[in-house]
Amino acid sequence: MTLGDALENLLPPDSTLRLGELQLSRSPEGSFRAVHSRNRDSMEMLEKLESLAELREMAKFDANNEYRPLKTAPTLKCGWFTECDEPAEFIKRLDAIYPGLFATWVAYDAGDLDPVSLRTTLDRQTGMYRFAGTINDQMANEIMRDVCSPGCIRKIAWPIDDQCAVSRIKPHKRFIPPVCTEACTFAVSKARELVKKAYDKANAPEQS
């Protein structure tokens, strides 16, 4: 099954579906539309974005014109919509907003994408991130609490280590779960920061 087939199955004609902050809809005739969920009830005054470059540029900055390096940050701008007839083209447009989010769900739901534990991700790092793998469980929880939870719409599907059990995220009729199968660069950077902070504290000269 292609990604286009998967999209057509999940979003049949005359239906709607949520994907993160997006409201996806399909007309009775079969064409696809994406709009920010806050704009779903009124299409008036919305700017039509048709090219991938326009959509990428829209998703690059938030409403305050701050750079959004993490595309799944809960700060997607309102005021636009995009629509097209072909499922493959529509997936490209979704990828311009949420890179890979749809394909990740399809692969995860099919059992083709196994989540990678946080420790496996951190232990793999080299260079300036090579000590990130020395975090303790408290730091791991701090990463999820301070970085992942407030900063990203994805739902964590990875365990802290391979001994931890984590429930599989189930499909839903009304939305596509935005799944996170592996900690991203922000989590890795935070792990490095926490390890460095702990090291500096342990090695700080004693105050006389």
Add this chain to the structure above:
Amino acid sequence: MPISKPDSALLILGHGSTENPDSSHPSWEHADKIAATGQFGSVHCAFWKEEPSFRQIWPMIEEDEVYIVPNFISEGYFTREVLPRELEIEGHNCERKGKLIHYCDPVGIHSKMTDLLIKRAKEILDPGVELSETTLIIVGHGTNLNKKSVEAIKDQVAAIRESGEPFGNVIDAYMEEAPFIADWKTLTDSPTVIVVPFFIADALHSYQDIPVLLGIESEPTEAASQRDIFRQNPYTIMGRTLYYSSAIGTDPSLAEVIVDQVAYFDEHYRS
């Protein structure tokens, strides 16, 4: 070079940035340009510091054969260690979960880069400036962690000198190792100096850091895309005329170099 691979995907790899919004821009521009030609079944980008990440890219690619071209300036730590590790690939040719993977050389070491550097240096000069009265500086990052990045620039400098182009002099300089770009006034003695950054994007280093080291900005500016004016060449500094170009990786011809790396792969590495 014309190429037709409708059953293969092209994957362009970039560094990306969590701080500068312009870092990934050239990779996307080249990808869109190549996709419009229809030479590949699909064209994708993936990044170290942006999305889609190297770890997120595989479910997005549906073709069974994938050419991977690192949009990096040199071989070294990233192209030999980080990218293969994160993508879970090995060597130039491998199979990964049923897909045939071809890992090409990075764009920066392609022989066409020399012509692009020369073109870029000439096109920013005002009419009437004699090349023989100029020094061309190819500037790179430089780091003790990766000698290959310096080698790539030294190779380009040697190739430009051998090209017969009548620059008064051609030298290399770096941000973080000698010869330092901050010393350009003593490294050169010509009335006119042209500086071309051997970087992939007009991002943190080439747009914000190096202008401070050159003395054309007193402190790092906003990102290029956030300013109305890109540059106002030439700059007059202590009686010398300085031209500073945008990064070589932003040249539209880089899209052709990416495709050429695929062609080169087929000729030299394909098993």
